[in-house]
Amino acid sequence: MEQVLRVEGLKASYGGQEVLHGVNLTVQRGEKVVIMGPSGSGKSTLLKCIVHLIKPKSGRIILDGEDLSDGGVDLKKVRAKTGFVFQQYNLFPHMNVLRNLTLPLEVVKKVPRSEAEARALQLLKAFGLEEFAYKYPLQLSGGQQQRVAIARALIMDPVLLLLDEPTSALDPELRREVLETLVDIAKQGRSMLIVTHELDFAEAAADRILLMDKGVIVEEGEPWELLYRPKSEMARRFLVEIRAVVHHKPKS
């Protein structure tokens, strides 16, 4: 099978402090990979390094056949090929929902305004968000904002969708709508790399789960394996902990 992402020996640091100590992972085309791990284990740093929002210290990243450590690579083109969804949505608050979706199409992909709008409206409709097209991000609920953010990432038709804890800033009642959207996207066969602690989602949609701790991947496996027959002591303790925390979460 074809790899859409390959990360080899990735190291990253803030100042002098190394926080990723050689991470290896792959994502096959169409594969859904979930990353879990305690706070501070380096999950966000890993995701940002993949599209060079943070510059890695060393290691190789091969994204859709392009080696990013190659000096000649145009990072803007690479980023345009991937979608990034942040924990805090990060929509552009000064433009309406529709413009949030059309701007990247126009600016980055040079799609004409009218075509961009048609595509954006179609996508919003598919997300059940068309009634908010002319509203501004801060007028929406967190869940709605996050779904718009997912739509903004998807409208670029990315080869890989990266999501960093897309539901953890949301109240439990609002998580469900975002998770349902994500499950739908997963079913459509898009390659996804998702940092999340939503066990139901991982079980329903992930092909593989990677468990991170202290800047390395300590264990990986299919959901049934990792969630129910974890090998390491670290994995067992971690799962007990998050099961206790998310106990009250509504079933998706």
Added chain:
Amino acid sequence: MNESFFFIASLLPELVKGLQITLEISLVSFILGLGLAVILLPLRIYAPLPFSTLSRGYVELFRGTPLLVQLLLIYFGLPSLGLKLDAYTACVIAISLNSAAYQSEILRSAVKSIPEMQFLAAESLGFSTLQTYRHVILPQTLRTAIPALVNEMVTLVKESSLASVLGVVELTRRGEYLVAYTFRALEVYVAVALIYLAACTILSQAARGLEKKLRIPGYEKGVV
């Protein structure tokens, strides 16, 4: 008293002509200054060291010297370098350059209030640095800066009275003329002061309206 009142009222048509020039100088200088500040700002926040030092030096130079000296330098100094400007142009240039320094400082502190994640979000979509500045950072910066920018505009209305020194017949200079042949300095300058006050008050008020109109919808709910 009553007589003074009618005297002041009789001056108004003449003074309003001066006010027009005052507003013209300050508005044009404000807009040119803003344009320059918008160009200086990315140099200051993104550019490599020599450029950011250069734009920083510019700001220090114009904020660290009196506007009057800058005016005199441009009007009386530049001709020795072969550049002869009329008084009006010299004023607009000096005030614009001066205001650009202040406005770029205003924008710089406004840009700090924009969350780092806005830069990251734009970059993650494939925006270049310049596209991020133009579409994401600058529009939000300008909105945040409106109150301070209006303050600067009001300051310019007042500071443009220095143009009178070069003989530009704006509001203050008109007042001087009127004093010269009416010999009633108290009433004339009271009238001049009142007109400045009215102009500045109206500007501030209009700005409040503008600020409301341009406020990011949903912002009242508080930042996420």
